[in-house]
Amino acid sequence: MKISEIFKNKEVTLSFEVFPPKTDAGYEAVEKAAAEIAALKPDFMSVTYGAGGGTSKNTANIAADLQNRYNVSVLAHLTCASSTKDTVKSMIAEYKEKGIENIMALRGDIPKEGRTCFDYNHATDLIYDIKSMDDSFCIGGACYPEGHVECERQSEDIIHLKEKVDAGCDFLTTQMFFDNSILYQFLYRIREKGIEVPVVPGIMPITNKKQVARSVELSGSSVPQKMKIMVDRFADDPDKLKEAGIIYASDQIIDLISHGVSHIHVYSMNKPDIAAGIMRNLATIIK
Numbered sequence: 001m002k003i004s005e006i007f008k009n010k011e012v013t014l015s016f017e018v019f020p021p022k023t024d025a026g027y028e029a030v031e032k033a034a035a036e037i038a039a040l041k042p043d044f045m046s047v048t049y050g051a052g053g054g055t056s057k058n059t060a061n062i063a064a065d066l067q068n069r070y071n072v073s074v075l076a077h078l079t080c081a082s083s084t085k086d087t088v089k090s091m092i093a094e095y096k097e098k099g100i101e102n103i104m105a106l107r108g109d110i111p112k113e114g115r116t117c118f119d120y121n122h123a124t125d126l127i128y129d130i131k132s133m134d135d136s137f138c139i140g141g142a143c144y145p146e147g148h149v150e151c152e153r154q155s156e157d158i159i160h161l162k163e164k165v166d167a168g169c170d171f172l173t174t175q176m177f178f179d180n181s182i183l184y185q186f187l188y189r190i191r192e193k194g195i196e197v198p199v200v201p202g203i204m205p206i207t208n209k210k211q212v213a214r215s216v217e218l219s220g221s222s223v224p225q226k227m228k229i230m231v232d233r234f235a236d237d238p239d240k241l242k243e244a245g246i247i248y249a250s251d252q253i254i255d256l257i258s259h260g261v262s263h264i265h266v267y268s269m270n271k272p273d274i275a276a277g278i279m280r281n282l283a284t285i286i287k
């Protein structure tokens with residue numbers, strides 16, 4: 001089902017994310033994790049896309065599998081920074097052929113060694129291409145409540161976000177953030193600029209110490225004192241830290257729902273136990 005329809009039909013939704021294996025050897029393990037997460041019956045599941053293209057066929061296969069075998073609506077990601085127009089077009093055709101109705105259209109990170117392909121500059125260009133090939137896809141785009149790392153001024157980032165939505169985004173999903181007030185301020189600023197599509201907060205449960213440094217390095221998200229203290233307190237006891245991280249994320253989600261932000265995406269990182277922990281805490285609330 002199209003995600004725009006899911007949002008219209010249900011007041012509160014919860015979705016989970018999986019990422020494909022880097023090599024074919026890891027396929028079975030990821031497929032098993034994805035199936036276990038699907039068994040929790042989220043409103044949809046997203047499958048990320050390797051920016052370098054290495055895992056691209058696995059994205060399509062895992063997404064199709066989730067949809068066809070486990071009856072879950074899927075959002076297949078697609079990046080363009082390292083792809084030619086021909087590659088992108090054949091991926092869009094493959095998604096269509098596999099019955100995938102939702103695409104998260106992304107630029108992708110610029111490779112550290114520099115770009116080798118210059119067919120696409122921004123996600124907006126990709127959205128125009130998807131629309132011109134097939135206007136029936138429901139399209140999501142990424143947004144950054146603390147500003148995208150490459151953009152010096154958030155006001156500029158929001159101008160580009162408006163261009164992206166105008167190109168044809170049906171909804172936006174946010175980068176992770178750990179303090180909800182950041183999201184509420186962001187929502188105020190983008191609504192003021194006329195961005196009206198649903199914004200789905202992306203919540204990352206922090207369940208081990210290394211993850212904090214890595215998440216911050218990749219996303220630039222700030223870590224509030226409350227989270228630093230939690231991670232320090234339980235750093236030497238993985239079970240306690242995992243549970244504390246699940247509760248922290250659940251608490252963030254309950255606060256969001258209380259404030260009327262009703263479609264929540266969880267970066268569940270191929271971890272069925274973490275997805276199950278969040279679902280356990282929220283099952284009654286999202287019913």
Ligand SMILES: Cc1cc2nc3c(=O)[nH]c(=O)nc-3n(C[C@H](O)[C@H](O)[C@H](O)COP(=O)(O)OP(=O)(O)OC[C@H]3O[C@@H](n4cnc5c(N)ncnc54)[C@H](O)[C@@H]3O)c2cc1C
Binds near residue numbers: 105
């Ligand atoms: C929800 C979500 C899902 C993600 N999934 C994946 C994934 O599956 N695979 C993956 O590799 N990465 C993924 N990423 C990471 C993402 O690819 C990176 O953050 C990337 O650096 C930016 O992608 P984008 O689509 O937001 O780019 P864009 O929307 O193109 O924005 C990138 C930068 O360009 C600027 N910009 C946009 N338009 C213009 C313009 N016309 N002129 C000048 N500047 C402009 C923006 O302000 C921003 O600073 C995801 C991120 C999020 C938040």
